[in-house]
Amino acid sequence: MSLSTALPPSWLDGGLRALSTTANHSVLWMGIAAGAGLAGGRARRAATRGILAVAGASALTNAALKPLLPRRRPPAGTGEFATRRGLPAPNSSSFPSGHAASAAGFATGVALEFPVAGAVLTPLAAAVAYSRVHTGVHWPSDVVVGMGVGSAVALATRRWWAVRDEEPATLGPDRRTRALPDGDGMIVFVNPGSGTDDDATRSELEAALPRAEVVEFDPDRDFDTQLDEAITARSPKALGVCGGDGTVVTVASAADRHDLPLAVFPGGTLNHFARDAGVGDVASTAEAVGEGSAELVDLGRVQVDDGKASTFVNTASLGGYPDSVRLRERWQPRLGKWPAAALAMARVLTGAQPLDVTIDGTRHSIWMLFVGNGRYSPADQVPMSRPQIHRGTLDVRYIRADRRLSRTRLVATALTGTLGSSTTYVQRDAATLTVEVDGDGEAVALATDGEVVADGRRFEFRSEPRSVVLYRKLAGG
Numbered sequence: 001m002s003l004s005t006a007l008p009p010s011w012l013d014g015g016l017r018a019l020s021t022t023a024n025h026s027v028l029w030m031g032i033a034a035g036a037g038l039a040g041g042r043a044r045r046a047a048t049r050g051i052l053a054v055a056g057a058s059a060l061t062n063a064a065l066k067p068l069l070p071r072r073r074p075p076a077g078t079g080e081f082a083t084r085r086g087l088p089a090p091n092s093s094s095f096p097s098g099h100a101a102s103a104a105g106f107a108t109g110v111a112l113e114f115p116v117a118g119a120v121l122t123p124l125a126a127a128v129a130y131s132r133v134h135t136g137v138h139w140p141s142d143v144v145v146g147m148g149v150g151s152a153v154a155l156a157t158r159r160w161w162a163v164r165d166e167e168p169a170t171l172g173p174d175r176r177t178r179a180l181p182d183g184d185g186m187i188v189f190v191n192p193g194s195g196t197d198d199d200a201t202r203s204e205l206e207a208a209l210p211r212a213e214v215v216e217f218d219p220d221r222d223f224d225t226q227l228d229e230a231i232t233a234r235s236p237k238a239l240g241v242c243g244g245d246g247t248v249v250t251v252a253s254a255a256d257r258h259d260l261p262l263a264v265f266p267g268g269t270l271n272h273f274a275r276d277a278g279v280g281d282v283a284s285t286a287e288a289v290g291e292g293s294a295e296l297v298d299l300g301r302v303q304v305d306d307g308k309a310s311t312f313v314n315t316a317s318l319g320g321y322p323d324s325v326r327l328r329e330r331w332q333p334r335l336g337k338w339p340a341a342a343l344a345m346a347r348v349l350t351g352a353q354p355l356d357v358t359i360d361g362t363r364h365s366i367w368m369l370f371v372g373n374g375r376y377s378p379a380d381q382v383p384m385s386r387p388q389i390h391r392g393t394l395d396v397r398y399i400r401a402d403r404r405l406s407r408t409r410l411v412a413t414a415l416t417g418t419l420g421s422s423t424t425y426v427q428r429d430a431a432t433l434t435v436e437v438d439g440d441g442e443a444v445a446l447a448t449d450g451e452v453v454a455d456g457r458r459f460e461f462r463s464e465p466r467s468v469v470l471y472r473k474l475a476g477g
Helices: 012-022 024-039 041-068 079-085 098-113 115-134 139-160 198-208 223-234 245-258 272-276 282-291 320-335 337-351 408-417
Strands: 174-176 188-191 212-216 236-245 262-266 294-305 309-312 315-317 353-360 362-373 375-377 385-388 394-400 423-428 432-437 445-450 451-456 459-472
Touching: 012 024, 012 115, 012 423, 024 041, 024 098, 041 098, 041 115, 041 139, 098 115, 098 139, 098 174, 115 139, 139 320, 188 262, 198 212, 198 236, 198 262, 198 282, 212 223, 223 245, 236 245, 245 262, 245 272, 245 294, 245 309, 245 375, 245 459, 262 272, 262 282, 282 294, 282 459, 294 362, 294 445, 309 315, 315 353, 320 337, 394 408, 394 432, 394 459
Parallel strands: 188 212, 188 236, 236 262, 262 459
Antiparallel strands: 174 294, 294 309, 294 459, 315 362, 315 445, 353 362, 353 432, 362 394, 375 385, 394 423, 432 459, 445 451
């Protein structure tokens, strides 16, 4: 006799039977993930990890553990219990429970990225797991082991996809600067074409800094020219920017040129810099403006051939990524940004040609070069977060093409969490970096902060430490 046959009829029977059925083929978890995906940001990332954990846990239990460890299902019972169960008896092995594995995998995966959401989902996952015992289709040990398998698979995803650290980067040192109550004396430059939520952000910052002057960029004129004209005419005490990373880097460069403190308000789609620098909250940044609380932050510079140096606040790259940006921009009007970006990256990776370059005097053949402003983490995986932007450091990473089966080996090590030990993946820190394209081929595209900015054959990267005074609410302040 199984535990479930000994249970008396209960008002819970119908609800648990329905819950167990809803979780068939992970439909319940896919539905929750779809809703979280629409929310975007952290919720989307958590849902993605949860679904990946479900896929891994389901494959492991159904394709490996059940065939290797066959076990009979609990006896169906008779009378009231048979009516109460009301579920068709599965034909597969009872051990372990696939429902429990998927439930625990999804909840654990979500919790890794979004602990609060994971805490909300945990009782639901536990209820799904228990429903398999209550309805008589699994032994309790099936469920316990299944939940362990699911949680283990979710935790293992961290080996090849690092969990993003939500703690902001360290800046510094602290710097008291001009206190501007209500934003008096500040010009905030707004890019009306940035992101999808810029109107809401703009309304919030206007309410928080009512005395600040808000100026919209004219998209048909050079932004640098508009900045210099406005600064010369108005002599502001500080600059602000509301827009995406492309707009932020333009205003940050102007703040550096004119020796003015800077306030950043996230008005773009991704807002990498605002998020990493810990200035993603309008209210706390506005409070820092009023108090004069600030910290110093690095900028990255890159000079292409003998031309003017370009600034970047996040990353610069050569190779496949700039090519994918150009394809995305070409396809985006027809497909939308995210589908165009995914298709462009797939197209570039499958048809990419190695790039022969000399890096700081040493010749290499590479697929792609990444240069980050500050130190990114983790060093032995795909970078997910940025713990420091204040030590005059460039995070240099490149993928070598001069190794046999380099792309295959790269994918294999990324999937197995051993990227850091791969000879095709190189990471190092530097204050400066010189990259020269070998041979007599065409110029190579350079992308900074997600936009292609120039083509060239010689690229000189450098970190300019503590270049900008950034308004940020100080810890404990």
